Amino acid sequence: MKRLLLVTLLFCLNCLFVWGQYNIKYEDEVLSSKERANLEKVIDFQLKFYNNARLDSLIKASDVKLYIYTDYSAFLLHQKEQMKTTLHRSMGFYSSKNKEAVVCKDKNETRFMKTCYHELSHFFTNTYFSKIPIWLNEGLSEYFSEMKVTAKEVKHIKKDRNIARVKTMIKNRDIDLKNFINWDRQRFYKMSFAHDGYGYALGYSIVLFLMEQHKDMVPDYMGKMASEKDSAITFDQLYGGGFGQFEKDFLSYISKQ
Amino acid sequence: MQYFKQNILTCIFAVIFSMQFCFSQGGKSPAITISSDRDRDGNITFVSNNDDYCDYYVILDFPELRGYTARGAYPCKKNVRTGRENLLTLKKISDTSSPGYRWSYTFYRGSINAKPNLDYIYAMPVKSGDSTRVNFGRSGEFKLYFNYRHAGDTVYACRAGKVCNNDLRDGSSKTYTSREKIVIYHKDKTFSEYDRYTTPLVHAGDNVKVGQPIAIVQPDENGKKFVSFAVYYLDKDKMLADGRKHTSLIPIFHTVNNGDCKLDEKITYVAELTGELVTQDMNKKEKEKYEKKLLKQNK
Protein backbone atom coordinates (compact mmCIF):
# COMPACT_ATOMS: atom_id res chain seq x y z
CA MET A 1 0.00 0.00 0.00
CA LYS A 2 1.22 3.37 -0.90
CA ARG A 3 1.94 5.40 2.17
CA LEU A 4 -0.28 8.28 2.85
CA LEU A 5 1.10 11.73 2.70
CA LEU A 6 0.78 13.87 5.67
CA VAL A 7 0.57 17.56 5.18
CA THR A 8 1.21 19.38 8.39
CA LEU A 9 0.76 23.03 8.39
CA LEU A 10 2.77 24.93 10.86
CA PHE A 11 2.25 28.57 11.21
CA CYS A 12 5.00 30.92 12.21
CA LEU A 13 3.13 33.29 14.46
CA ASN A 14 5.93 35.81 14.63
CA CYS A 15 5.95 36.29 10.85
CA LEU A 16 2.33 37.29 10.34
CA PHE A 17 3.11 39.68 7.53
CA VAL A 18 4.40 37.11 5.07
CA TRP A 19 2.59 34.48 3.10
CA GLY A 20 4.07 31.05 2.95
CA GLN A 21 5.21 30.78 6.52
CA TYR A 22 3.54 27.41 6.66
CA ASN A 23 5.71 24.41 6.82
CA ILE A 24 4.17 21.87 4.49
CA LYS A 25 5.74 18.45 4.59
CA TYR A 26 5.08 15.60 2.23
CA GLU A 27 7.02 12.70 0.89
CA ASP A 28 6.38 12.98 -2.84
CA GLU A 29 5.88 16.02 -4.98
CA VAL A 30 2.13 15.67 -4.63
CA LEU A 31 1.39 19.33 -4.90
CA SER A 32 2.77 21.59 -7.54
CA SER A 33 4.23 24.82 -6.18
CA LYS A 34 1.15 26.68 -7.47
CA GLU A 35 -1.24 24.24 -5.79
CA ARG A 36 0.73 24.51 -2.58
CA ALA A 37 0.72 28.30 -2.65
CA ASN A 38 -3.02 28.44 -3.39
CA LEU A 39 -3.78 25.93 -0.67
CA GLU A 40 -1.82 27.99 1.86
CA LYS A 41 -3.68 31.14 0.95
CA VAL A 42 -7.08 29.49 1.16
CA ILE A 43 -6.26 27.85 4.49
CA ASP A 44 -5.23 31.22 5.83
CA PHE A 45 -8.43 32.78 4.49
CA GLN A 46 -10.60 30.11 6.09
CA LEU A 47 -8.60 30.20 9.31
CA LYS A 48 -9.25 33.93 9.64
CA PHE A 49 -12.96 33.45 8.97
CA TYR A 50 -13.42 30.63 11.46
CA ASN A 51 -11.30 32.29 14.12
CA ASN A 52 -13.51 35.35 13.77
CA ALA A 53 -16.51 33.23 14.69
CA ARG A 54 -14.89 31.70 17.75
CA LEU A 55 -15.27 33.28 21.12
CA ASP A 56 -12.84 31.12 23.04
CA SER A 57 -9.33 30.04 22.09
CA LEU A 58 -8.02 30.69 18.58
CA ILE A 59 -7.39 27.90 16.13
CA LYS A 60 -3.69 27.77 15.30
CA ALA A 61 -2.50 27.02 11.81
CA SER A 62 -0.50 24.13 13.20
CA ASP A 63 -3.82 22.58 14.30
CA VAL A 64 -4.99 22.28 10.71
CA LYS A 65 -4.82 18.69 9.54
CA LEU A 66 -5.16 17.60 5.95
CA TYR A 67 -4.17 14.24 4.52
CA ILE A 68 -3.67 13.93 0.81
CA TYR A 69 -3.62 10.51 -0.82
CA THR A 70 -2.26 9.87 -4.26
CA ASP A 71 -3.58 6.33 -4.50
CA TYR A 72 -7.37 6.03 -4.78
CA SER A 73 -7.66 2.51 -3.39
CA ALA A 74 -5.55 3.47 -0.38
CA PHE A 75 -7.84 6.47 0.08
CA LEU A 76 -10.92 4.24 -0.03
CA LEU A 77 -9.40 1.79 2.43
CA HIS A 78 -8.64 4.61 4.84
CA GLN A 79 -12.18 5.94 4.39
CA LYS A 80 -13.61 2.53 5.21
CA GLU A 81 -11.44 2.29 8.34
CA GLN A 82 -12.46 5.75 9.47
CA MET A 83 -16.13 5.88 8.53
CA LYS A 84 -17.03 2.19 8.25
CA THR A 85 -18.32 2.99 4.78
CA THR A 86 -17.13 4.34 1.45
CA LEU A 87 -18.82 7.36 -0.02
CA HIS A 88 -19.82 7.03 -3.62
CA ARG A 89 -18.17 9.42 -6.11
CA SER A 90 -16.47 11.38 -3.36
CA MET A 91 -12.80 12.37 -3.37
CA GLY A 92 -12.71 13.73 0.14
CA PHE A 93 -14.18 13.33 3.61
CA TYR A 94 -13.78 14.45 7.20
CA SER A 95 -12.59 11.87 9.67
CA SER A 96 -14.19 12.60 13.02
CA LYS A 97 -12.05 9.86 14.54
CA ASN A 98 -8.78 11.63 13.72
CA LYS A 99 -10.28 15.12 13.43
CA GLU A 100 -8.81 15.71 10.00
CA ALA A 101 -9.76 16.38 6.42
CA VAL A 102 -8.82 13.62 3.97
CA VAL A 103 -8.59 14.17 0.23
CA CYS A 104 -7.49 12.05 -2.71
CA LYS A 105 -5.35 13.64 -5.42
CA ASP A 106 -7.33 14.07 -8.58
CA LYS A 107 -5.92 14.41 -12.11
CA ASN A 108 -8.28 17.32 -12.64
CA GLU A 109 -6.45 20.12 -10.84
CA THR A 110 -9.42 22.50 -10.45
CA ARG A 111 -11.64 19.77 -9.06
CA PHE A 112 -8.87 18.60 -6.72
CA MET A 113 -8.34 22.07 -5.30
CA LYS A 114 -12.08 22.56 -4.82
CA THR A 115 -12.28 19.27 -2.94
CA CYS A 116 -9.38 20.38 -0.71
CA TYR A 117 -11.06 23.71 0.06
CA HIS A 118 -14.42 22.01 0.67
CA GLU A 119 -12.99 19.43 3.06
CA LEU A 120 -10.84 22.03 4.81
CA SER A 121 -13.99 23.97 5.64
CA HIS A 122 -15.44 20.73 7.06
CA PHE A 123 -12.27 20.36 9.09
CA PHE A 124 -12.97 23.72 10.74
CA THR A 125 -16.72 23.27 11.19
CA ASN A 126 -16.65 19.65 12.34
CA THR A 127 -13.69 20.11 14.66
CA TYR A 128 -14.54 23.47 16.22
CA PHE A 129 -18.27 24.02 15.56
CA SER A 130 -19.43 20.44 15.76
CA LYS A 131 -23.04 21.35 16.52
CA ILE A 132 -23.72 23.71 13.63
CA PRO A 133 -26.69 22.65 11.51
CA ILE A 134 -25.95 20.60 8.43
CA TRP A 135 -27.26 23.23 5.98
CA LEU A 136 -24.72 25.72 7.32
CA ASN A 137 -21.93 23.16 7.50
CA GLU A 138 -22.32 22.06 3.87
CA GLY A 139 -23.29 25.57 2.77
CA LEU A 140 -19.99 26.94 4.07
CA SER A 141 -18.04 24.10 2.45
CA GLU A 142 -19.77 24.81 -0.86
CA TYR A 143 -18.99 28.50 -0.44
CA PHE A 144 -15.32 28.00 0.42
CA SER A 145 -14.77 25.46 -2.36
CA GLU A 146 -15.30 28.20 -4.95
CA MET A 147 -12.32 30.45 -4.33
CA LYS A 148 -10.26 32.38 -6.80
CA VAL A 149 -6.71 32.90 -5.62
CA THR A 150 -4.71 35.76 -7.12
CA ALA A 151 -1.46 37.35 -6.06
CA LYS A 152 -3.44 40.06 -4.29
CA GLU A 153 -6.42 38.29 -2.77
CA VAL A 154 -8.58 35.25 -2.16
CA LYS A 155 -12.07 35.80 -3.49
CA HIS A 156 -15.27 33.79 -3.66
CA ILE A 157 -16.66 33.17 -7.13
CA LYS A 158 -20.43 32.67 -7.16
CA LYS A 159 -21.49 29.12 -7.95
CA ASP A 160 -24.03 29.79 -10.70
CA ARG A 161 -25.19 26.19 -10.87
CA ASN A 162 -26.31 26.27 -7.24
CA ILE A 163 -28.07 29.61 -7.66
CA ALA A 164 -29.86 28.37 -10.79
CA ARG A 165 -30.89 25.25 -8.89
CA VAL A 166 -32.45 27.35 -6.11
CA LYS A 167 -34.24 29.53 -8.66
CA THR A 168 -35.79 26.38 -10.08
CA MET A 169 -36.79 25.28 -6.56
CA ILE A 170 -38.51 28.62 -5.98
CA LYS A 171 -40.29 28.42 -9.33
CA ASN A 172 -41.49 24.89 -8.59
CA ARG A 173 -42.60 25.79 -5.04
CA ASP A 174 -40.07 23.32 -3.76
CA ILE A 175 -38.79 25.24 -0.73
CA ASP A 176 -39.97 25.13 2.85
CA LEU A 177 -37.16 27.17 4.36
CA LYS A 178 -38.16 26.83 8.01
CA ASN A 179 -38.29 23.09 7.62
CA PHE A 180 -35.06 22.94 5.61
CA ILE A 181 -32.89 24.77 8.13
CA ASN A 182 -33.91 22.21 10.74
CA TRP A 183 -33.13 19.11 8.66
CA ASP A 184 -30.83 16.60 10.30
CA ARG A 185 -27.85 15.11 8.43
CA GLN A 186 -29.75 12.06 7.26
CA ARG A 187 -32.56 14.09 5.73
CA PHE A 188 -30.09 16.54 4.19
CA TYR A 189 -28.02 13.90 2.40
CA LYS A 190 -31.02 11.82 1.39
CA MET A 191 -32.76 14.76 -0.25
CA SER A 192 -29.55 16.02 -1.80
CA PHE A 193 -28.79 12.72 -3.50
CA ALA A 194 -32.43 12.16 -4.44
CA HIS A 195 -33.13 15.62 -5.81
CA ASP A 196 -30.27 17.12 -7.77
CA GLY A 197 -28.05 18.40 -4.95
CA TYR A 198 -31.00 20.01 -3.19
CA GLY A 199 -29.43 20.67 0.24
CA TYR A 200 -26.02 21.71 -1.08
CA ALA A 201 -27.54 24.26 -3.47
CA LEU A 202 -29.93 25.74 -0.92
CA GLY A 203 -27.42 25.71 1.95
CA TYR A 204 -24.85 27.40 -0.28
CA SER A 205 -27.32 30.05 -1.41
CA ILE A 206 -28.24 30.98 2.16
CA VAL A 207 -24.55 31.23 3.07
CA LEU A 208 -23.92 33.33 -0.04
CA PHE A 209 -26.78 35.66 0.92
CA LEU A 210 -25.44 36.06 4.47
CA MET A 211 -21.85 36.56 3.29
CA GLU A 212 -22.86 39.15 0.71
CA GLN A 213 -25.55 41.00 2.62
CA HIS A 214 -24.76 40.51 6.30
CA LYS A 215 -21.08 39.63 6.37
CA ASP A 216 -20.41 41.22 9.74
CA MET A 217 -23.09 39.15 11.39
CA VAL A 218 -21.98 35.76 10.09
CA PRO A 219 -19.63 35.11 13.05
CA ASP A 220 -22.55 35.74 15.45
CA TYR A 221 -24.77 33.35 13.49
CA MET A 222 -22.02 30.73 13.57
CA GLY A 223 -21.60 31.04 17.31
CA LYS A 224 -25.33 31.01 18.02
CA MET A 225 -26.17 28.21 15.62
CA ALA A 226 -23.45 26.02 17.08
CA SER A 227 -25.39 25.99 20.34
CA GLU A 228 -29.00 26.52 19.24
CA LYS A 229 -30.57 23.48 17.61
CA ASP A 230 -33.35 25.35 15.84
CA SER A 231 -31.85 27.69 13.23
CA ALA A 232 -35.15 29.54 12.91
CA ILE A 233 -34.78 30.70 16.52
CA THR A 234 -31.32 32.10 15.72
CA PHE A 235 -32.79 34.09 12.82
CA ASP A 236 -35.64 35.25 15.08
CA GLN A 237 -33.14 36.51 17.61
CA LEU A 238 -30.38 37.91 15.40
CA TYR A 239 -31.96 38.92 12.10
CA GLY A 240 -33.76 42.25 12.01
CA GLY A 241 -37.45 41.38 11.59
CA GLY A 242 -36.88 37.73 12.54
CA PHE A 243 -37.07 34.60 10.46
CA GLY A 244 -39.96 35.85 8.33
CA GLN A 245 -37.97 38.87 7.20
CA PHE A 246 -34.89 36.74 6.58
CA GLU A 247 -36.90 34.40 4.36
CA LYS A 248 -38.34 37.33 2.42
CA ASP A 249 -34.95 38.99 1.96
CA PHE A 250 -33.27 35.74 0.97
CA LEU A 251 -35.84 34.89 -1.71
CA SER A 252 -35.70 38.42 -3.07
CA TYR A 253 -31.87 38.30 -3.16
CA ILE A 254 -31.88 35.02 -5.12
CA SER A 255 -34.43 36.33 -7.61
CA LYS A 256 -32.07 39.22 -8.41
CA GLN A 257 -29.08 36.97 -9.15
CA MET B 1 -25.58 17.16 -33.31
CA GLN B 2 -25.49 16.08 -36.94
CA TYR B 3 -24.08 18.14 -39.80
CA PHE B 4 -25.19 18.19 -43.39
CA LYS B 5 -23.81 19.96 -46.43
CA GLN B 6 -24.79 20.40 -50.03
CA ASN B 7 -21.91 18.36 -51.28
CA ILE B 8 -21.84 14.71 -52.30
CA LEU B 9 -18.61 13.84 -50.51
CA THR B 10 -19.80 15.36 -47.25
CA CYS B 11 -23.12 13.60 -47.72
CA ILE B 12 -21.36 10.24 -47.87
CA PHE B 13 -19.44 11.07 -44.70
CA ALA B 14 -22.61 12.30 -43.07
CA VAL B 15 -24.36 9.02 -43.90
CA ILE B 16 -21.46 6.98 -42.48
CA PHE B 17 -21.39 9.21 -39.41
CA SER B 18 -25.15 8.95 -38.88
CA MET B 19 -24.96 5.17 -39.26
CA GLN B 20 -22.29 4.96 -36.60
CA PHE B 21 -24.37 7.25 -34.44
CA CYS B 22 -27.38 4.97 -34.87
CA PHE B 23 -25.45 1.80 -34.05
CA SER B 24 -23.88 3.35 -30.99
CA GLN B 25 -27.40 4.14 -29.70
CA GLY B 26 -28.62 0.57 -30.04
CA GLY B 27 -29.99 1.11 -33.53
CA LYS B 28 -32.71 3.50 -32.41
CA SER B 29 -33.75 6.01 -34.99
CA PRO B 30 -34.03 9.69 -34.13
CA ALA B 31 -37.45 10.92 -33.05
CA ILE B 32 -37.00 13.98 -35.23
CA THR B 33 -35.82 13.87 -38.82
CA ILE B 34 -35.41 16.91 -41.03
CA SER B 35 -36.08 16.99 -44.74
CA SER B 36 -35.74 19.83 -47.20
CA ASP B 37 -37.99 20.60 -50.17
CA ARG B 38 -36.75 22.77 -53.05
CA ASP B 39 -39.31 24.76 -55.03
CA ARG B 40 -39.12 25.88 -58.68
CA ASP B 41 -37.32 29.14 -57.76
CA GLY B 42 -34.62 27.32 -55.81
CA ASN B 43 -36.00 28.27 -52.38
CA ILE B 44 -35.55 25.53 -49.79
CA THR B 45 -38.01 24.73 -47.03
CA PHE B 46 -36.86 22.68 -44.04
CA VAL B 47 -39.48 20.40 -42.57
CA SER B 48 -39.32 18.45 -39.32
CA ASN B 49 -40.91 15.08 -38.94
CA ASN B 50 -41.73 14.02 -35.38
CA ASP B 51 -42.33 10.27 -35.06
CA ASP B 52 -42.99 10.40 -31.31
CA TYR B 53 -46.28 11.08 -29.51
CA CYS B 54 -45.12 14.17 -27.65
CA ASP B 55 -43.66 17.57 -28.49
CA TYR B 56 -39.98 18.08 -29.20
CA TYR B 57 -37.89 21.21 -29.08
CA VAL B 58 -35.85 21.50 -32.27
CA ILE B 59 -32.91 23.80 -32.97
CA LEU B 60 -31.96 24.06 -36.64
CA ASP B 61 -28.82 26.02 -37.37
CA PHE B 62 -26.87 27.09 -40.46
CA PRO B 63 -23.17 27.36 -39.66
CA GLU B 64 -22.61 28.25 -43.31
CA LEU B 65 -25.00 30.21 -45.50
CA ARG B 66 -23.99 31.71 -48.88
CA GLY B 67 -26.35 33.14 -51.45
CA TYR B 68 -29.48 32.52 -49.36
CA THR B 69 -31.42 34.53 -46.86
CA ALA B 70 -33.42 32.83 -44.18
CA ARG B 71 -37.10 33.66 -43.96
CA GLY B 72 -37.47 33.82 -40.21
CA ALA B 73 -34.76 33.96 -37.59
CA TYR B 74 -31.99 31.41 -37.49
CA PRO B 75 -30.93 29.34 -35.64
CA CYS B 76 -34.56 28.29 -35.91
CA LYS B 77 -35.84 27.20 -32.47
CA LYS B 78 -39.24 25.61 -32.41
CA ASN B 79 -41.49 23.24 -30.50
CA VAL B 80 -42.74 20.66 -32.96
CA ARG B 81 -45.76 18.43 -32.58
CA THR B 82 -46.22 14.87 -33.83
CA GLY B 83 -46.01 14.72 -37.62
CA ARG B 84 -44.64 17.24 -40.10
CA GLU B 85 -44.04 20.91 -39.45
CA ASN B 86 -42.36 23.62 -41.50
CA LEU B 87 -39.33 25.05 -39.75
CA LEU B 88 -37.75 27.63 -42.03
CA THR B 89 -37.32 28.59 -45.68
CA LEU B 90 -34.10 29.65 -47.36
CA LYS B 91 -34.71 32.16 -50.12
CA LYS B 92 -32.20 32.18 -52.94
CA ILE B 93 -30.53 35.50 -53.71
CA SER B 94 -30.76 35.73 -57.51
CA ASP B 95 -27.31 37.03 -58.46
CA THR B 96 -25.06 34.83 -56.31
CA SER B 97 -22.47 32.80 -58.20
CA SER B 98 -21.81 29.89 -55.81
CA PRO B 99 -24.64 29.48 -53.32
CA GLY B 100 -24.24 26.92 -50.56
CA TYR B 101 -25.16 26.09 -47.02
CA ARG B 102 -24.41 23.70 -44.23
CA TRP B 103 -26.92 22.84 -41.58
CA SER B 104 -27.09 21.04 -38.27
CA TYR B 105 -29.85 20.28 -35.85
CA THR B 106 -30.49 19.00 -32.39
CA PHE B 107 -33.67 18.18 -30.52
CA TYR B 108 -34.94 17.50 -27.02
CA ARG B 109 -37.97 15.62 -25.85
CA GLY B 110 -40.68 17.97 -24.55
CA SER B 111 -41.79 21.52 -25.10
CA ILE B 112 -39.78 24.56 -24.12
CA ASN B 113 -43.12 26.14 -23.13
CA ALA B 114 -43.88 23.52 -20.49
CA LYS B 115 -45.74 25.07 -17.56
CA PRO B 116 -46.02 22.34 -14.95
CA ASN B 117 -49.30 22.37 -13.07
CA LEU B 118 -47.87 22.43 -9.55
CA ASP B 119 -51.31 21.94 -8.01
CA TYR B 120 -51.92 18.67 -9.83
CA ILE B 121 -52.75 15.76 -7.51
CA TYR B 122 -51.47 12.39 -8.71
CA ALA B 123 -53.08 9.05 -7.98
CA MET B 124 -50.70 6.50 -6.51
CA PRO B 125 -49.69 3.77 -8.98
CA VAL B 126 -51.21 0.98 -6.87
CA LYS B 127 -54.76 -0.32 -6.77
CA SER B 128 -57.32 1.85 -4.99
CA GLY B 129 -57.55 0.55 -1.42
CA ASP B 130 -54.08 -1.05 -1.41
CA SER B 131 -51.20 0.24 0.67
CA THR B 132 -47.68 1.10 -0.36
CA ARG B 133 -44.44 2.69 0.84
CA VAL B 134 -41.82 4.61 -1.09
CA ASN B 135 -38.05 4.93 -1.20
CA PHE B 136 -36.25 7.88 -2.73
CA GLY B 137 -33.81 7.24 -5.56
CA ARG B 138 -30.22 8.43 -5.49
CA SER B 139 -29.70 9.36 -9.10
CA GLY B 140 -30.29 13.09 -8.71
CA GLU B 141 -33.47 13.14 -10.78
CA PHE B 142 -36.22 12.85 -8.22
CA LYS B 143 -37.60 9.30 -8.31
CA LEU B 144 -39.97 7.49 -5.99
CA TYR B 145 -39.68 3.70 -5.76
CA PHE B 146 -43.12 2.32 -4.95
CA ASN B 147 -43.12 -0.92 -3.03
CA TYR B 148 -45.72 -3.45 -4.27
CA ARG B 149 -45.32 -5.86 -1.36
CA HIS B 150 -48.94 -5.34 -0.30
CA ALA B 151 -50.23 -4.05 -3.61
CA GLY B 152 -50.49 -6.95 -6.05
CA ASP B 153 -48.55 -6.71 -9.29
CA THR B 154 -50.43 -4.22 -11.44
CA VAL B 155 -49.18 -0.68 -12.04
CA TYR B 156 -51.91 1.94 -12.47
CA ALA B 157 -51.46 5.26 -14.27
CA CYS B 158 -50.97 8.17 -11.86
CA ARG B 159 -52.06 10.70 -14.44
CA ALA B 160 -53.76 10.71 -17.84
CA GLY B 161 -51.78 11.29 -21.01
CA LYS B 162 -50.33 9.83 -24.18
CA VAL B 163 -47.76 7.03 -24.17
CA CYS B 164 -44.52 8.07 -25.86
CA ASN B 165 -42.41 5.94 -28.17
CA ASN B 166 -39.29 4.77 -26.38
CA ASP B 167 -37.87 3.01 -29.41
CA LEU B 168 -36.78 6.43 -30.60
CA ARG B 169 -33.96 8.55 -29.31
CA ASP B 170 -33.58 12.25 -28.76
CA GLY B 171 -30.81 14.45 -30.17
CA SER B 172 -28.37 14.34 -27.28
CA SER B 173 -26.30 11.23 -26.85
CA LYS B 174 -26.54 11.70 -23.08
CA THR B 175 -30.22 10.94 -22.80
CA TYR B 176 -31.21 7.37 -23.48
CA THR B 177 -34.65 5.94 -23.39
CA SER B 178 -34.95 2.36 -22.31
CA ARG B 179 -37.38 -0.18 -23.67
CA GLU B 180 -38.67 -1.06 -20.21
CA LYS B 181 -39.74 2.46 -19.35
CA ILE B 182 -43.21 3.79 -19.89
CA VAL B 183 -43.18 7.51 -20.52
CA ILE B 184 -46.48 9.41 -20.59
CA TYR B 185 -46.88 12.95 -21.93
CA HIS B 186 -49.38 15.15 -20.12
CA LYS B 187 -51.54 18.13 -20.88
CA ASP B 188 -49.21 20.58 -19.12
CA LYS B 189 -46.31 19.27 -21.25
CA THR B 190 -44.71 17.37 -18.37
CA PHE B 191 -43.76 13.71 -18.55
CA SER B 192 -44.22 10.94 -16.06
CA GLU B 193 -41.99 7.92 -16.24
CA TYR B 194 -42.53 4.44 -14.83
CA ASP B 195 -39.51 2.20 -14.68
CA ARG B 196 -38.01 -1.02 -13.32
CA TYR B 197 -39.22 -4.59 -13.62
CA THR B 198 -42.32 -3.92 -15.63
CA THR B 199 -44.10 -5.58 -18.49
CA PRO B 200 -46.06 -2.90 -20.30
CA LEU B 201 -49.79 -3.24 -20.93
CA VAL B 202 -49.92 -0.10 -23.07
CA HIS B 203 -48.31 0.86 -26.35
CA ALA B 204 -46.79 3.98 -27.83
CA GLY B 205 -49.55 6.32 -28.97
CA ASP B 206 -52.15 5.01 -26.50
CA ASN B 207 -54.18 7.52 -24.51
CA VAL B 208 -54.23 6.39 -20.91
CA LYS B 209 -56.60 7.44 -18.15
CA VAL B 210 -55.85 7.96 -14.47
CA GLY B 211 -56.06 4.61 -12.69
CA GLN B 212 -55.75 2.56 -15.89
CA PRO B 213 -53.58 -0.58 -15.58
CA ILE B 214 -50.44 0.14 -17.58
CA ALA B 215 -47.90 -2.49 -16.53
CA ILE B 216 -47.21 -5.64 -14.54
CA VAL B 217 -44.45 -5.65 -11.95
CA GLN B 218 -42.03 -8.51 -11.91
CA PRO B 219 -40.24 -9.33 -8.66
CA ASP B 220 -36.48 -8.82 -8.68
CA GLU B 221 -33.98 -11.54 -7.74
CA ASN B 222 -34.79 -10.94 -4.04
CA GLY B 223 -38.51 -11.29 -4.63
CA LYS B 224 -39.09 -7.56 -4.14
CA LYS B 225 -41.48 -5.65 -6.37
CA PHE B 226 -40.66 -2.01 -6.99
CA VAL B 227 -41.68 0.47 -9.65
CA SER B 228 -40.02 3.84 -9.94
CA PHE B 229 -42.01 6.94 -10.76
CA ALA B 230 -40.69 10.33 -11.85
CA VAL B 231 -42.21 13.56 -13.17
CA TYR B 232 -40.15 15.96 -15.26
CA TYR B 233 -40.29 18.60 -17.97
CA LEU B 234 -37.98 20.18 -20.53
CA ASP B 235 -36.56 23.19 -18.71
CA LYS B 236 -35.90 26.29 -20.80
CA ASP B 237 -33.58 27.61 -18.08
CA LYS B 238 -31.26 24.66 -18.71
CA MET B 239 -30.90 25.14 -22.45
CA LEU B 240 -27.67 27.12 -22.26
CA ALA B 241 -26.02 25.03 -19.55
CA ASP B 242 -24.28 21.67 -19.92
CA GLY B 243 -25.86 18.48 -18.75
CA ARG B 244 -29.44 17.41 -18.35
CA LYS B 245 -32.07 19.57 -19.99
CA HIS B 246 -34.98 18.20 -17.96
CA THR B 247 -35.99 19.16 -14.42
CA SER B 248 -37.80 16.79 -12.12
CA LEU B 249 -40.64 17.72 -9.79
CA ILE B 250 -41.78 16.28 -6.49
CA PRO B 251 -45.37 15.27 -7.22
CA ILE B 252 -48.24 15.60 -4.75
CA PHE B 253 -50.18 12.35 -4.30
CA HIS B 254 -53.64 11.65 -3.02
CA THR B 255 -53.64 9.28 -0.04
CA VAL B 256 -56.44 8.12 2.24
CA ASN B 257 -54.51 8.40 5.48
CA ASN B 258 -52.36 11.51 4.86
CA GLY B 259 -54.50 13.55 2.52
CA ASP B 260 -52.80 15.17 -0.50
CA CYS B 261 -49.08 15.27 0.22
CA LYS B 262 -45.52 14.81 -0.95
CA LEU B 263 -44.69 11.23 -0.05
CA ASP B 264 -41.97 10.41 2.44
CA GLU B 265 -40.05 7.26 3.30
CA LYS B 266 -41.06 4.97 6.18
CA ILE B 267 -44.75 5.91 6.02
CA THR B 268 -47.41 3.53 4.76
CA TYR B 269 -49.90 5.19 2.43
CA VAL B 270 -53.28 3.90 1.34
CA ALA B 271 -54.29 4.60 -2.25
CA GLU B 272 -57.65 5.85 -3.41
CA LEU B 273 -58.98 6.73 -6.83
CA THR B 274 -61.54 9.52 -6.66
CA GLY B 275 -63.62 11.23 -9.31
CA GLU B 276 -61.73 14.45 -8.67
CA LEU B 277 -58.43 12.75 -9.47
CA VAL B 278 -59.82 11.36 -12.72
CA THR B 279 -61.33 14.61 -13.99
CA GLN B 280 -58.46 17.01 -13.11
CA ASP B 281 -56.96 17.16 -16.59
CA MET B 282 -60.31 17.05 -18.41
CA ASN B 283 -61.91 19.97 -20.20
CA LYS B 284 -65.61 20.79 -19.71
CA LYS B 285 -66.77 18.49 -22.51
CA GLU B 286 -64.67 15.56 -21.35
CA LYS B 287 -65.93 16.06 -17.81
CA GLU B 288 -69.58 16.00 -18.92
CA LYS B 289 -68.94 12.84 -20.90
CA TYR B 290 -67.26 11.22 -17.94
CA GLU B 291 -70.09 12.14 -15.58
CA LYS B 292 -72.73 10.85 -18.00
CA LYS B 293 -70.87 7.56 -18.26
CA LEU B 294 -70.66 7.35 -14.49
CA LEU B 295 -74.40 7.94 -14.15
CA LYS B 296 -75.10 5.19 -16.69
CA GLN B 297 -72.88 2.76 -14.77
CA ASN B 298 -74.63 3.56 -11.51
CA LYS B 299 -78.13 2.98 -12.91
Ligand SMILES: [Zn+2]
Ligand atom coordinates in the same frame (compact mmCIF):
# COMPACT_ATOMS: atom_id res chain seq x y z
ZN1 LIG C 1 -19.32 18.42 2.23
